[in-house]
Amino acid sequence: MTPPFATSIERDAQGVLRGPWRAPRQMLDAQSYDGHASIHDDDTARKLGFRGGTIEGPTHFSQFDPLAYALWGEAWFATGCISAHYRSPVFEGEEVRASVSPHGADFAQIRMEKRDGTEVLTGTASIGPDAPESALTARMRTLAPLAQPVILKDVQLGMRTGRMPVSMAPDQPMGDLYPFSLTDKLRRITEPSPRYADIVPLEMVSVLLNHVAREQPFPARGPCVGLFADQEIRLIDGPIRVGAPYELDREVVALSGSRKTESMWVRTRLFHPGGDRPIATMLLNTASLKASYASYAADHESLYESTPHA
Template structure:
């Protein structure tokens, strides 16, 4: 019998993770997509789990397939397709491709894909899942919530730092544990979980995308896609970094407006770039007064 400790394991050429039940640790954040009442008013079954939390199911597959070097020069690129909810079982998969690349995905028990993506090790992957989606964007249509967000807008030297206490608080909600989250001996500092890396690089969002300053005020947003690329990783706790960012696209769908940005964290002492993200956020039209009555 296969036990939980035997995962990830290979099945018919596919590296398969264990079933996990990630919790909605942001359910208390009223007025967000993670709050049951807000999400249900927008047509969701309940408060949704943040996409960055689902990223945490992939490092065991990454290191099993690519080795620990993935934490230094690996990428994980995810396109979120279907919401998942508190403690809903989901499982991660990896299918190898030539050239140090792989296809990855996450499924629920009904076989529905929660997300699709790609992974790699080595040089940054120009054909990562999210990069492909960005290239396929059509020109934006009627942009209202994001009318003040300018493609090409950039910021530099935004400070960020992940405290060990922030990792310690996060540990109980992570579906996958790594001794390096608490032991600094492997990486010269305690390893920052992927979801905390994403949060640390989001410090560029307020100056890049002043959505709340736009007409209409409040809005409800959710992650649409994330690529994380280690350049000289990993990111470790209790170390200062500087983040630069740039808006790369603004777009829309019938129900959302979207903005895409890239962010790169560097070590201010060595000048080395450590990790980058390409991030797409969706803003629900039905949540904003500028779209009131026009979107079901």
């Protein structure tokens, strides 16, 4: 069988695998939701203190695919899991490199960095159902409850959507959240592969599982701007096939926050049509920026008779 990737890989004396430096492309500058642009739009991002529009986090997952395949072969496409905490945004033109540090037969630590050493993401990769707990499974056990929510005031743990049909054909438009097709992505993906004629790349599994998020939204207040802070994609019975029909549902599994954000953690499950056993899941922490919600201070005072902590 022809190897799926032509990516050059370095392996050091400790067994750490590193891929080449890549400059991922921005493809969400035209993204919109709630009637406004997103953090990936230059003007919107700059108003919120960023240098420009950020490159979407799961874009970086593709740089880990050749490294994981080098470790685990075809099992990566069938039962692979990548679990990442995003640490620093990446902007158009910046170069980044992925590294994987194996720990045992089915588990590895992952890291991505910029040329200056800035950490872009950290986490874990694994295969199969018996691997050690993922980075985000461990992280969720440490979350403090969200105190005095405003944006997420009306969101409750356990809220769940109904089943929604989804698919990803090569030239299928993926909506306002993802204004490009699989074919468009494959022209710019950092690690091309002939397998992607039939298999949905891991970074595009994120698109498949999230592009219908606005069809049955959870009752977050807005408009406001959010960003991906944590994300895990787990294949249970993969690979995910191009053009195949699937169904999904979504559930709020955690609420957390920081000085600048309110976070909603949603687990999405993917099924064969009519099936009751998930074939893939995605855990996604979308952090809503308090500064992007125009009436945050006023709503907080109305709800809690106090001003929010600076």
